[in-house]
Amino acid sequence: MIGGINEFRLFVSRVDPSSEWPTPVDTLKSQDSSNLTENAPAQQGVKEEEFIRLLMGSYRALYLYARTLVPDAVDAEECVQEASLHLWRRFDEFDRRENFSRWARGFVRKIVKNFHRKMRPSYLAFDDDLIDRLASVQGASQELLELRRERLSGCVERLSTRDRKLIRAYYEYGESVGALSRRLGVSEAAVYQALRRTRLMLFECVQRALDKDGEAH
Amino acid sequence: MADREIFNRKSLLSAIEGWYAGNLTELDAYRLKEQLRTSSESRQIFVEYGDLLASLEMNSCCENPEAVDSFLSSALLAEERANRRFLSWGVAVLAVLILALSPLVWILSKGNSSRHHFADGSEAQGSQGLGHKITIPVPPETPVRGATLVELTEQPQPWPDEIAGDGESSATQIPWAIGDSILTGQVFSLQGPSRYARLRLESGAVVILESPSEIRLLSTNAVELRSGRIVGMVPPEATGFLVFTEYGVVRDIGTEFAVCVHEQNMFVSVLSGLVECMPRAETTGEILATSVPLVSGEHLKLSNVPSEIVKTPRSHADLEGVVCYHRRIQTSGDVRFLAGRPPLAKKDAAEYQGAICLFEETKNIPVTWNPESQSLRFSKENVPPEMLSFWAEEVAPDHVAESLQNASEPITLHVDSYLVNLQSPDKRTIIRSGDIVFGREVIAVFRSEKTLSVTDWVSHDIEFPRSWKVVGPEARGSNEGNDNVVVQQDQISMELQASGAGDQMRIFVRSADSHSQSSGGRVKNQNN
Numbered sequence: 001m002i003g004g005i006n007e008f009r010l011f012v013s014r015v016d017p018s019s020e021w022p023t024p025v026d027t028l029k030s031q032d033s034s035n036l037t038e039n040a041p042a043q044q045g046v047k048e049e050e051f052i053r054l055l056m057g058s059y060r061a062l063y064l065y066a067r068t069l070v071p072d073a074v075d076a077e078e079c080v081q082e083a084s085l086h087l088w089r090r091f092d093e094f095d096r097r098e099n100f101s102r103w104a105r106g107f108v109r110k111i112v113k114n115f116h117r118k119m120r121p122s123y124l125a126f127d128d129d130l131i132d133r134l135a136s137v138q139g140a141s142q143e144l145l146e147l148r149r150e151r152l153s154g155c156v157e158r159l160s161t162r163d164r165k166l167i168r169a170y171y172e173y174g175e176s177v178g179a180l181s182r183r184l185g186v187s188e189a190a191v192y193q194a195l196r197r198t199r200l201m202l203f204e205c206v207q208r209a210l211d212k213d214g215e216a217h
Numbered sequence: 218m219a220d221r222e223i224f225n226r227k228s229l230l231s232a233i234e235g236w237y238a239g240n241l242t243e244l245d246a247y248r249l250k251e252q253l254r255t256s257s258e259s260r261q262i263f264v265e266y267g268d269l270l271a272s273l274e275m276n277s278c279c280e281n282p283e284a285v286d287s288f289l290s291s292a293l294l295a296e297e298r299a300n301r302r303f304l305s306w307g308v309a310v311l312a313v314l315i316l317a318l319s320p321l322v323w324i325l326s327k328g329n330s331s332r333h334h335f336a337d338g339s340e341a342q343g344s345q346g347l348g349h350k351i352t353i354p355v356p357p358e359t360p361v362r363g364a365t366l367v368e369l370t371e372q373p374q375p376w377p378d379e380i381a382g383d384g385e386s387s388a389t390q391i392p393w394a395i396g397d398s399i400l401t402g403q404v405f406s407l408q409g410p411s412r413y414a415r416l417r418l419e420s421g422a423v424v425i426l427e428s429p430s431e432i433r434l435l436s437t438n439a440v441e442l443r444s445g446r447i448v449g450m451v452p453p454e455a456t457g458f459l460v461f462t463e464y465g466v467v468r469d470i471g472t473e474f475a476v477c478v479h480e481q482n483m484f485v486s487v488l489s490g491l492v493e494c495m496p497r498a499e500t501t502g503e504i505l506a507t508s509v510p511l512v513s514g515e516h517l518k519l520s521n522v523p524s525e526i527v528k529t530p531r532s533h534a535d536l537e538g539v540v541c542y543h544r545r546i547q548t549s550g551d552v553r554f555l556a557g558r559p560p561l562a563k564k565d566a567a568e569y570q571g572a573i574c575l576f577e578e579t580k581n582i583p584v585t586w587n588p589e590s591q592s593l594r595f596s597k598e599n600v601p602p603e604m605l606s607f608w609a610e611e612v613a614p615d616h617v618a619e620s621l622q623n624a625s626e627p628i629t630l631h632v633d634s635y636l637v638n639l640q641s642p643d644k645r646t647i648i649r650s651g652d653i654v655f656g657r658e659v660i661a662v663f664r665s666e667k668t669l670s671v672t673d674w675v676s677h678d679i680e681f682p683r684s685w686k687v688v689g690p691e692a693r694g695s696n697e698g699n700d701n702v703v704v705q706q707d708q709i710s711m712e713l714q715a716s717g718a719g720d721q722m723r724i725f726v727r728s729a730d731s732h733s734q735s736s737g738g739r740v741k742n743q744n745n
């Protein structure tokens with residue numbers, strides 16, 4: 001079981017920026033080995049392996065789920081990380097006949113609610129009821145969202161060269177707004193504005209593409 | 218009306234983008250949340266936009282889910298954490314500096330009033346982010362038509378047709394008749410028991426008064442409530458509608474709200490949308506620059522002794538009548554209607570013991586009839602969480618069978634949801650009874666998995682989710698024979714008991730917005 005030692009390790013690594021951020025896999029791999037040795041290590045190993053396999057299979061979906069409900073990417077990642085810990089602690093309760101991703105989303109939703117309670121500025125925070133409503137839309141729209149993701153790459157290709165380069169530099173190559181403003185010779189505000197405009201264009205482009213698909217059928 | 222959208226699609230997307238960027242203003246944040254609460258389409262757009270952002274961020278990893286967990290993302294997160302820590306140290310140092318300098322600043326600023334006072338006709342600005350300038354309108358010297366009396370009745374009647382009929386008889390007893398104009402500067406007084414009047418202002422805003430009440434028309438989009446209770450319904454073109462009282466000011470930002478002046482207090486309840494409230498000074502009547510935004514389901518009390526705004530967990534009881542009238546709901550017996558979201562706060566539950574509280578809950582849940590599968594479904598994204606997996610096979614009743622069977626495409630109608638709450642905090646069994654008459658058709662009533670009272674709209678084979686938390690009579694001991702719920706078209710008669718635990722019943726009623734599509738509250742053609 002994940003116990004005090006491992007949680008302490010997680011805490012230390014979070015406050016020490018020089019250390020690597022523990023991924024769910026890292027955290028789980030750092031099991032208290034003495035505990036494992038004494039208590040049926042083979043069984044524990046199988047359970048670990050199963051959990052890691054299930055978690056990694058669902059991780060992307062869980063991140064997308066959290067990210068939709070949390071305004072900041074880093075915070076969304078933290079929510080999923082925290083949920084992963086809870087998932088592991090409660091893994092014995094997981095009914096293997098159920099869908100792991102659906103089970104895990106319940107944990108993520110709870111963590112996201114906690115996050116919103118502490119969110120600053122508080123007027124941006126959503127209450128539990130609104131989070132539930134948004135989450136249920138998210139849960140019920142998986143197929144549609146997958147279709148939208150498929151159309152997104154086509155829409156990126158249809159952007160003007162300048163906009164496409166900007167989006168790729170920012171999202172794919174992780175160039176900061178400061179670096180982009182220096183490289184492009186414009187103000188940071190102009191970069192933010194251009195990114196905002198391009199995201200909105202992409203959103204409408206995806207919608208148009210789906211509408212066209214609908215008409216074609 | 219309740220589902221009115223504050224943002225259009227373009228401004229909604231802009232607000233959502235602002236929310237994700239963290240730079241949305243406080244006012245727009247309230248507006249966005251209100252729209253997300255009331256509009257399923259807006260929630261869908263929000264989720265789709267969020268997913269687009271996430272997809273862009275994950276673009277380089279989308280082909281390979283495992284890459285989410287890459288060393289790079291770990292390093293970036295650690296870097297972000299380090300930056301945040303540095304930032305928080307910076308903020309801490311700044312805070313210490315501010316604390317050290319604040320006495321000096323206070324001394325320098327002493328002598329200036331901490332409040333922004335202004336007289337009639339001048340302006341004040343709110344200090345909590347909403348910050349709209351409020352001007353007390355002065356009626357023009359030459360009066361103009363400010364409003365028209367459009368309905369008048371002596372009894373709270375749920376059916377619009379009956380209201381018009383009663384209006385004529387009421388009009389003979391007071392010096393106003395339907396169609397009369399009320400000029401700016403003029404006082405409209407409604408006296409006597411159980412009278413209701415509906416005024417349409419030239420701006421488009423509608424004001425319902427419950428007697429005894431008195432208002433003075435200040436302009437074509439502002440009234441002074443001198444006494445009594447009103448409900449304001451404000452279409453988008455009349456946004457900015459103002460209600461002044463002796464104790465404070467309510468500024469509408471696209472909404473329905475109720476205001477009551479009672480024993481040196483002013484009570485405000487927002488039924489839907491958003492308003493901004495400001496108190497007035499006790500001695501001078503000046504508007505104080507302290508504004509509080511109030512959203513759907515919230516209530517507050519403004520008092521001028523001392524001048525303050527207190528958010529309250531519930532509406533003042535005196536608002537019940539006018540809100541019931543506005544919502545076309547008539548209650549009797551122990552049933553009381555309260556606008557707001559359940560559950561009640563614990564301290565409040567005690568105040569309501571002995572009463573059955575009817576809460577207005579989710580508005581406009583789409584229900585779709587699918588002729589092919591012969592099934593009736595609530596749309597998942599808009600149903601209260603515990604009802605997510607509800608579905609029902611429809612046995613078409615006579616009065617809808619024809620229109621349903623002739624339909625070739627899915628038909629959607631909208632229903633409103635109400636929650637009846639019965640509480641017995643002191644663990645003794647209480648039995649309460651009452652009637653609720655809706656001005657609309659009752660679609661279904663749900664009590665628990667084993668106790669289901671329905672109209673002929675919904676029949677059997679209800680699949681209840683595990684999260685269904687209603688405590689039904691089967692779990693409450695031996696006196697269950699006292700539980701009785703009878704549904705007749707637009708009316709529910711009930712006798713319920715509770716001991717210790719709360720008891721709930723959910724009622725789905727044909728939405729007021731779709732009333733025009735029906736004839737006399739019955740389904741005529743849902744495909745319009």
